[in-house]
Amino acid sequence: MEQKIAELQERAKTIRRHIISMLCEAGSGHPGGSLSAADMVAALFFDTMRLDPENPEWQGRDRFVLSKGHAAPVLYAALAEKGFFPVEELQTLRKLGSRLQGHPDMKKLPGVEMSTGSLGQGLSAANGMAMGLRLDGGDQRVYVMLGDGEIQEGQVWEAAMAAAHYKLDNLTAFLDYNNLQIDGPVEEVMGVAPLADKWRAFGWQVIEIDGHDLAQILTAIEEAKATKGKPTMVIAKTVKGKGVCFMENQAGWHGNAPKPEQRDQALVELA
Amino acid sequence: MTKKIATRDAYGQELVRLGAENKDVVVLDADLSKSTKTYDFFKNYPERFFNMGIAEANMMVTAAGLATVGKIPFASTFAMFATGRAFEQIRNSIAYPRLNVKIAATHAGITVGEDGGSHQSIEDIAIMRSLPGMTVFVPADAVETAAAIKAAAEIKGPVYIRLGRSGVPVLHGDDFKFTPGEAVTLREGEDVALIATGIMVSMALEAADILADEGIKAMVIDVHTIKPLDIFAIVEAARKCGAVVTAEEHSIIGGLGSAVAETLSEHQPVPLQRVGMRDTFGESGKPDELLKHFGLTAEALVEAAKKAVAKKSR
Known part of the structure; x- marks a missing residue:
């Protein structure tokens, strides 16, 4: 277990380095929410999910939907590291002709399960996947990552209702609770607390963790798998910009790319 | 009926x-x-x-x-x-x-x-x-x-x-062949083309009967596929008849009328009249009353056809 966690920590660090490099090269994009989700994404892609990069369309694979699609760099980094496409291609992010669109595009890039980015829609899509896979009697699981600001969208609660109504226990959602959105702290822009109570009231199993603690992440994933008759929401307390000191807890780094000297400084921290 | x-x-x-x-x-x-x-x-x-x-x-x-x-x-x-x-x-x-x-x-x-x-x-x-x-x-x-x-x-x-x-x-028999993107010519004519969609197709057929009594031969085209639009059929109808009327139970802004206007402007400009909701919302009433109230009738199509034909001769 300790060795596994050390390996996943190293994966997360590599993912963070890719995030910083590709955003600097792109000159625009969203580092804060990509960095906050990196540990959960590392756990899912390098421990939990059954995937076959050689055969991205394999029916038996688990699904991951990045509902907070602006955090595309964290998904792209994980997919490249997993072998879905060459790591060098990360440097084409947001450029004309690239498969790495500003927000994930399932028609362009292998491994992307759903085109997302318009907030509030990913959970609905994940529900549909979970319903369809269950209909076919498969044991695939569906994972979805939401942002905390994102859940201000009403559709998220429509989907929350539906997932519980249809008892989608093959669905695990993560809430990247970094408490910052573009305009500032989530509780100042439009309060979403108390989160655990809300999701429980909607009929979900709720697990609260530190979203940067890989042991807690893995335990939560196992607990979700063992839960029958209801979907699971993992509310993960995170730090926006995690891993780069000058980005941490700064709303300004929601949607700004690092300059070359800032990239270099960040990469030293993430070495 | x-x-x-x-x-x-x-x-x-x-x-x-x-x-x-x-x-x-x-x-x-x-x-x-x-x-x-x-x-x-x-x-x-x-x-x-x-x-x-x-x-x-x-x-x-x-x-x-x-x-x-x-x-x-x-x-x-x-x-x-x-x-x-x-x-x-x-x-x-x-x-x-x-x-x-x-x-x-x-x-x-x-x-x-x-x-x-x-x-x-x-x-x-x-x-x-x-x-x-x-x-x-x-x-x-x-x-x-x-x-x-x-x-x-x-x-x-x-x-x-x-x-x-x-x-x-019900307009079609059991032998009807539906091809996506292919408009259906329900009636041949050479004076004006009535291009209709949805429930307005049956009214276009009625209108063509009325027009025939008045000596105007109307072609009737049923556009069941708005997209991809059968540009060929529309351009051919315009070329043959020299005047076009569109009919839809929809706003004339953005619907079939617009689609046909776009097509004709680019390929075969001819006089065009659009029958449909004229930049207005609907209201409560019986369906038939509403169709009359908003001018979505065979009679309205007949009037529009005459207007289009009149413009042709100018």
């Missing part, structure tokens, strides 16, 4: 048939299954029917998710809520990723009747045809509806099917 069947009824029956034929067909509804007629599918295949409650946005994207795992989802609600409330979900989660979702929207147009203007969708054709890659079917009768639903299930990609609440005459 021939037998009348609402296109929504034909939809419900065809869905049941499709459900037996293809186990991947699933149906979603937003608490309107008895009105949209998806209830028949529910009765036959309850495990493949998902009532999503009064939450259209979530329904559309759930359908998208089902499509990603190989299902052929038909999502139904009233046209107003499908294309209005859930537009951005259709745009970004269905059309943008070109997912295999069929949006079968009923209660389109003013023949919804008594429920009034808030429920009468007169913009849905415009909205749906503006989306890249979206196929748009507007069947004229029960036979076309069944064929369009069958075709929709076979098309790989998003399809919007516009259906109505009220009974409409």
Whole structure:
């Protein structure tokens, strides 16, 4: 277990380095929410999910939907590291002709399960996947990552209702609770607390963790798998910009790319 | 008058048939299954029917998710809520990723009747045809509806099917051949082309009879596929007749009239008159009363045809 966690920590660090490099090269994009989700994404892609990069369309694979699609760099980094496409291609992010669109595009890039980015829609899509896979009697699981600001969208609660109504226990959602959105702290822009109570009231199993603690992440994933008759929401307390000191807890780094000297400084921290 | 069947009824029956034929067909509804007629599918295949409650946005994207795992989802609600409330979900989660979702929207147009203007969708054709890659079917009768639903299930990609609440005459026989994107010439003529869609097709046929009595030979074209539009048929009709009238139970802004105007302006400019809702909302009333009130009648088509013909000779 300790060795596994050390390996996943190293994966997360590599993912963070890719995030910083590709955003600097792109000159625009969203580092804060990509960095906050990196540990959960590392756990899912390098421990939990059954995937076959050689055969991205394999029916038996688990699904991951990045509902907070602006955090595309964290998904792209994980997919490249997993072998879905060459790591060098990360440097084409947001450029004309690239498969790495500003927000994930399932028609362009292998491994992307759903085109997302318009907030509030990913959970609905994940529900549909979970319903369809269950209909076919498969044991695939569906994972979805939401942002905390994102859940201000009403559709998220429509989907929350539906997932519980249809008892989608093959669905695990993560809430990247970094408490910052573009305009500032989530509780100042439009309060979403108390989160655990809300999701429980909607009929979900709720697990609260530190979203940067890989042991807690893995335990939560196992607990979700063992839960029958209801979907699971993992509310993960995170730090926006995690891993780069000058980005941490700064709303300004929601949607700004690092300059070359800032990239270099960040990469030293993430070495 | 021939037998009348609402296109929504034909939809419900065809869905049941499709459900037996293809186990991947699933149906979603937003608490309107008895009105949209998806209830028949529910009765036959309850495990493949998902009532999503009064939450259209979530329904559309759930359908998208089902499509990603190989299902052929038909999502139904009233046209107003499908294309209005859930537009951005259709745009970004269905059309943008070109997912295999069929949006079968009923209660389109003013023949919804008594429920009034808030429920009468007169913009849905415009909205749906503006989306890249979206196929748009507007069947004229029960036979076309069944064929369009069958075709929709076979098309790989998003399809919007516009259906109505009220009974409409059955125009086609059992031998009718439906080809997506191919307009149907129901009547030949050389003085004016009446290009109609949906429930206005039967009125165009009536109008052609009236015009014939007055010595004007009208061609009647049934455009069951708004997108991809049969540009060839429209240009040929304009070339042959030299005057065109469009007819739709929809706003003349953005619908069939606009699509035909765009086509003619680029390829074959001829005098054009558009019959439809003239930048106004509907209101409560009986379907027939409303059609008269808003000028969606055979008589209105006749007047429009005469205007178009008169302009031709100038």
